[in-house]
Amino acid sequence: MMRLALDQARAAAARGETPVGAIVYRDGIVIASGANRREIDRDPTAHAEVLALREAGRVLNSWRLEECSMAVTLEPCPMCAGALVNARVKRLVYGAADPKMGAVDSLHRLCTDPRFNHRLEVRGGLLAEECGDLLRAFFKARRGNEKIPKPGAE
Amino acid sequence: MMRLALDQARAAAARGETPVGAIVYRDGIVIASGANRREIDRDPTAHAEVLALREAGRVLNSWRLEECSMAVTLEPCPMCAGALVNARVKRLVYGAADPKMGAVDSLHRLCTDPRFNHRLEVRGGLLAEECGDLLRAFFKARRGNEKIPKPGAE
Numbered sequence: 001m002m003r004l005a006l007d008q009a010r011a012a013a014a015r016g017e018t019p020v021g022a023i024v025y026r027d028g029i030v031i032a033s034g035a036n037r038r039e040i041d042r043d044p045t046a047h048a049e050v051l052a053l054r055e056a057g058r059v060l061n062s063w064r065l066e067e068c069s070m071a072v073t074l075e076p077c078p079m080c081a082g083a084l085v086n087a088r089v090k091r092l093v094y095g096a097a098d099p100k101m102g103a104v105d106s107l108h109r110l111c112t113d114p115r116f117n118h119r120l121e122v123r124g125g126l127l128a129e130e131c132g133d134l135l136r137a138f139f140k141a142r143r144g145n146e147k148i149p150k151p152g153a154e
Numbered sequence: 155m156m157r158l159a160l161d162q163a164r165a166a167a168a169r170g171e172t173p174v175g176a177i178v179y180r181d182g183i184v185i186a187s188g189a190n191r192r193e194i195d196r197d198p199t200a201h202a203e204v205l206a207l208r209e210a211g212r213v214l215n216s217w218r219l220e221e222c223s224m225a226v227t228l229e230p231c232p233m234c235a236g237a238l239v240n241a242r243v244k245r246l247v248y249g250a251a252d253p254k255m256g257a258v259d260s261l262h263r264l265c266t267d268p269r270f271n272h273r274l275e276v277r278g279g280l281l282a283e284e285c286g287d288l289l290r291a292f293f294k295a296r297r298g299n300e301k302i303p304k305p306g307a308e
Contacts, residue, residue: 038217039217041211041217042211042212042214042215042216042217043208043211043212043217044207044208044211044217044218044219044237044240044241044242045199045204045207045208045211045237045240045241046208046217047240050199050204053198053199054197054198054199054200057195057196057197057198057199058196058197060196061196062196063192063193063195063196063197063198063200064198065198077236077240078232078233078235078236078239078257078264078270079232079233079234079235079236079237079239079240080233080236081232081233081236082231082232082233082234082235082236082257083198083199083233085232085233086198086199086201086231086233087198087199088198100269100270100271101270101271103232103236103264107267107269107270108262108264108267110232110257110262113261115254115261116232116254116255116261117254117255
């Protein structure tokens with residue numbers, strides 16, 4: 001599933017978006033996918049995870065995604081970590097850690113906060129190097145090309 | 155602006171959704187509005203705040219809402235607090251505190267975390283009683299009517 005998330009991340013990079021991709025799956029079957037579309041959609045909430053959760057809700061005809069898991073190439077930010085809790089997602093697997101905005105392990109632990117009405121099983125660091133390399137290559141290429149507007153880190 | 159947010163919250167209640175409403179405004183002018191649509195849209199991310207931020211991005215043709223403020227009837231949850239940070243919103247005014255999921259003052263302080271790349275000015279408790287009464291009346295009515303599916307607290 002992380003390989004499919006990486007494909008989504010590469011698709012985002014090809015559009016000039018910060019390369020982050022996400023897959024929602026259940027029982028080994030892909031339910032929904034998302035790739036960062038913040039720039040193209042002019043939407044501050046259009047992170048890969050939010051788009052995948054919204055699509056999964058449409059596919060399953062419910063906002064409760066209780067038996068679903070998510071694979072995402074970058075540690076979710078506060079918005080996305082909170083969305084995973086709200087959607088009652090069972091399990092989260094992420095690739096690279098995000099020391100600047102990561103809200104699952106790095107800066108906050110929103111997915112495992114015992115005070116919330118739902119918690120996720122979390123595994124970080126899956127294919128972390130490959131996921132991180134994609135981000136580093138994207139930002140390095142952008143620094144060499146002033147024509148692409150700077151969106152800030154995902 | 156909080157009165158307009160309350161109108162949105164009432165509109166949500168009329169559809170059977172947890173009554174939360176949000177307004178995005180700039181220089182005293184309404185840019186966008188949102189009312190909770192989680193049930194009707196089968197969308198775990200369709201909280202009032204996220205919908206208002208997405209609409210504001212479309213209206214202003216940018217995901218950066220740097221000169222914008224938000225008024226919302228309930229203290230934002232982690233997802234919505236994170237979305238406000240991501241959108242670079244300048245100022246947040248909320249009504250009732252949320253001791254169960256509030257991520258601005260109650261359980262976390264995501265909108266003022268100095269480690270993030272953006273922080274908001276925050277004022278809580280505006281028309282708090284009226285905002286809270288609307289929620290309490292909604293949940294009380296729902297407990298008396300088993301026919302309405304239970305969506306859980308916003």
